[in-house]
Amino acid sequence: xxxxxxxxxxxxxxxxxxxGASVVAIxxxxxxxxxxxxxxxxxxVREEVEILKEQIRxxxxxxxxxxxxxxxxxxxxxPEQLEKFQSxxxxxxxxxxxxxxxxxPGGSAV
Numbered sequence: 001x002x003x004x005x006x007x008x009x010x011x012x013x014x015x016x017x018x019x020g021a022s023v024v025a026i027x028x029x030x031x032x033x034x035x036x037x038x039x040x041x042x043x044x045v046r047e048e049v050e051i052l053k054e055q056i057r058x059x060x061x062x063x064x065x066x067x068x069x070x071x072x073x074x075x076x077x078x079p080e081q082l083e084k085f086q087s088x089x090x091x092x093x094x095x096x097x098x099x100x101x102x103x104x105p106g107g108s109a110v
Contacts, residue, residue, distance in 0.1 A: 074082070 077085070
């Protein structure tokens, strides 16, 4: 069996009218392929953006929950517990500016 190249040699032959038409056809095929790649990339990016948005929502919710928990624990902690906690902080972490105990919901310090 004779060797057959993976392309049509007729694409490379010079023809008067057909040559221009084949160049246009090739350009159209290239443009279609580029559009297809672009569409696939846009779909993949949109999908990734949706995943990241959901992760951000979850992290914001978790952060809010932890901030509420932290505030509650600070409110319920005794001054001695707060002092002990502040003394355990590493030197890189600055201690909170105010060493006052927040007021409990009833209006008195706990």
